[in-house]
Amino acid sequence: MTLTGTAADRLLLRTARRGGGWSVVLAVAALADAVATVLLPAALAVAVDDVLSPGPLGPAVAVCAVLVVVSAMTDVLMEWATGAGTARVTAWLRHAFVRHVLAGGPSLGLDPGDATSRVVGGAAEAGLAPAAVIRAVVAVLPPVGAVVALVLIDWRIAVALGVALPVLVLLLRSFVRDITGTVRRYLDVQGTMAARLAEAVRGIRTIAAAGTVDRESGRVLAALPELRREGDAMWRVQGGVGARGLFAVLALQVAVLAVAGLELAAGRISPGELVAAGRYAALAAGLGPIVTHLGRIGRARGAAARAAEIMELPVPPENTGELPPGPGTLEFRRVSAGVLSDVDLTVPGGTAVAVVGLSGSGKSLLAALAGRLADPDSGEVLLDGVPLPRLSRAALRDAVGYAFARPHLFGGTVLEAVGFGTPGAPDETLRHAAVTACADPFIRRLPAGYGTALADAPMSGGEAQRLGLARAFAHGGRLLILDDATSSLDTATEREIGRTLFGASAGRTRLITAHRAATAARADQVVWLDGGGVRARGAHTDLWRDPAYRAVFGADR
Known part of the structure; x- marks a missing residue:
């Protein structure tokens, strides 16, 4: 299955709405932290000038x-809100996925393992998106505030910063694209391994009996x-942007401090403003927080794309119709x-109809199809x-009971x-059903015992x-479908169950x-059934005259 990022982004938008009050708390705390971070260098500049001045x-x-205390407190509150909000969003997404x-x-x-x-x-990865988006958006505010502050200190310093800043923006954009793709591929491979492991667990007795443990282990772990x-690729993307970003940040800070030093020498800025310019240059080029949160967004988009592939699959529509009284x-x-x-087939109400045919x-x-576990392509x-x-x-589901x-x-x-599927059924009814099924x-x-x-x-x-x-007998309803549900029973038990199943008192359509x-x-x-359709229908004794019908049961032609 393949899916564009649009469906994944739609799914992430749906999950973002589930953050509730925690998203608000996170946004307020992050905003307060950003404001404190931007104001601190300005306050520090004034403090330095005060120390250097007499009086x-x-x-x-x-x-x-x-400001330092505010920043520390908001950091704690952000971590708390991030954890609680992510847990809430992840729980909703898992519920929505399982329901779908x-x-x-x-x-x-679907493959169960995948x-x-x-x-x-x-x-879990997609659940990180709402908090990561909030923190990534707010993480942009300190660099923006830093640029504004540098303009207020001296426009020449801001020009030096502005020349190098677009390089950082392009670097971040390519990072989000690359990390999204590699995370998606990593999770795809992980899903393949999970699918193979689930298959091996289902057939573990066969594997043990065949003595193919090593071969199956190799198949499961082949990926x-x-x-x-793909894991190495993720780290290369992360490390690559970190290395290039560090070089760009250092070059930018050197340029800003060089211009600020010239401005100090010319007497256009104070020593405190030189200190503030250095701090603001670091804020303006601060890739660390942005890269961290963009990395989480990229991983979330990759995971959401895989989830959205299934969430976009159509499910049978839920209607409100009811059944009229009938047999x-x-x-x-x-x-x-x-x-x-x-x-074309009609099964009269209250009758027992056996469906036979060769394998396949x-x-x-x-x-x-009879109980809508599958829908027909046509008809x-x-x-x-x-x-x-x-x-x-x-x-x-009230009308149709299944046994497999x-x-x-x-x-x-x-x-x-x-009693599974029959909530509220009295214990006596469930025990009677067990008696009927010879259980x-x-x-x-x-x-x-039953407990x-x-x-x-x-x-x-x-x-x-x-x-x-x-379970099927307890379910009740007007239609009972048994899909090879007595294949593992001994002849005596099957005959005993058949007395109820085929007796006149059975009542339901079977x-x-x-x-x-014998069945x-x-x-x-x-x-x-033969050749994709109904070859014949009638009493078993009448059909038994046909050698091809006898061959269905392995009898001699």
Whole structure:
């Protein structure tokens, strides 16, 4: 994915508004510090002239002390406001990123490792932007004030400064451009490594069984040299601007002090003004604070560009439609998506339909389209006559329950895992769902039964599937979709669950992707997918006469 800086800057502007009162505190403190910094050389000039002049000292020394105290106090307040404001902005950005990713769902097609890298590391970098912008803007005030002060001291000194100053401005501009690009490339490589690591963790048992630990370690870490190159490039950019800036600053200060010395010799300025001119020359050429904050802005823009790539991805629109009363009739009207083309299919309400086909025929895709985990490229899917995109997210998820081949379980305890997605469901309902899914016996053997922490409840693939089925049964709704959700169950357990799933009392419409002939045989109707469409539909016993249908289940032709 590639994205211009415009989207990244828009995202940073949105985050800047989230700084709240801390941004105001930071701006006021930074402004007070800048004013104190600009006034201090002038007060110091008066103090020096007072010391060199006969007579009592004036209040200039006391003013210098007050300005130093003000500067110290505002420094502390700026650090406090920067930390608090950055934490608030980063938290908002992470919340917004996570909400967008979860709202987009599977349709975004994101790699988990890369997405995690963007939200964890990228959000932290992007969160620095509001404070860095405020401090960078205010950091410009001392140089501007210094130029004005030099004009007031002697216009010839200001001319000497003005000749060299544009070089520093061009240097800063190129720095922001270069640091933004290299940070973006660094984070891209970091995201690639995170994606490979997440993939390896998901397949860690396969890696261990195959004895390919060294090879996979090499694959995950293969991008380290590139990461080092980009890291070195960042430091070269930073170091390069520092070295060139130091030379430019020294040359500028020498020029200003040389002219100021001539002016002192000519009697046009006082010794105190010579001291002030030197201090103001250093302020006018002060690259340090500006480079620091511009570097943070550059890193923030690079990170925001990566975050904005995902934030700009469209998510399914949120509508407000509700479902009318109905039996759960599911319709596919000329639906095309992936391997599926022009699928016309009606699943009557209250029936159990098994979807079969060879691997790659689109069974799981059809199941995803049925509950809007994916949207078709063309055509539409309807539930009780209402196109799914018109429904509110709450109405859709209340109506449709899913069970998957490899369910991911969420919640603090086993009981919470069964109730995930059904807030407020009574414990009795959740326990009954577990009984229906044949999960109750192994749950009761756990140390604390249903109250066992999920992290302390190691489960086999079949036990996890039973919890996934229990979660789907507890969900309720008028449409239940099982995407290969019994593949890891033993025959006896699958037969027991089937009594409820296919019984007349099941009530709900059931769409079941099936790999076993026994599952298809118990369904009210079978839909046979082949060649991107529905090859046939009917009773399993009727379709079994076709040798090609038997071959779907590995039976002899």
